Amino acid sequence: MQTHDEEMESYLKEFIPRAIRPLEQEQRSPNFWPRRLAAAAVIVLAGGLCLWVTRREAETVPLKPLIAELQRSIPSSHKPLNTFLLTKLALDDNKRLNAVMTEESRRVLPSLQGQESTLRVFAGE
């Protein structure tokens, strides 16, 4: 029995496992980390530049005139005049009525004050 086993063993040892391909190590190229660092630096620089330009523009353009312009462009809330009061004013004090109406017209009608206003342009033509 023992002899049979030894014969079989030696017969099996005649077979050699087929060679396999070499161990493929995951090798990163030597400039892997420098490339990553360079990419990160570029991203940080671009972000910083954008931030700097944005802040610089905000500092150079004066804000107060802009706000004033904006407020002028927005029509003020128009409160309709009280007809009863106007009638009473017309009966009692004609001069004051004229003053109120003049003031109201300045507020409601387009202004001719601006150098480039549309009405002035039309008037010029």
Place this chain on the structure above:
Amino acid sequence: MSVERLAGRAEPLEVHKLTAVHVKELYEKHGGALAAYACCCGLNFASAEDAVQQVFLKLLRGEISVPRAPVAYLYRAVRNVSFNLRRDRKHETELVGEDKWFVHWQGAREDVFALQAALRELPDEQREVVFLRIWSGLTLQEIADTTKVPINTVASRYRYALEKLRGRLSPDQVAKEQNADS
């Protein structure tokens, strides 16, 4: 410490991480046998190579710790990876029967295919013992130590496996080979 030393005395409870040099030594010494073993688990040779590479790359990266005598552990790991790969790649064309995982020194192609078929038919535990004994060069005592199986069980598994192989591999031819040698 050499691979032979690592593969020898068993200290089953002690685990450690192998150095890159040890991993490469183990790969060169046992890679082919492990690939053949993976083929027995139903993979074609290319997939078997992938399975072995997976296990050894994990060892190289230090992702797994191994016992002091790691060879039996490697067989178990390759078997597990092989079953996973086989499940994942079952849609691929099966070419298991056409692959050669062994070469015979006399180039006996038919004998190679006969051996491969016979090995594939062995039960897992018997096949493992045969591979560890014949193609990884462990003694039965070392196999018993590393697989944590009693030596008598290992010896009987080995004996049964050889009997089955002898039955499958035309005993006359085996005897003839032996006589020709002597």
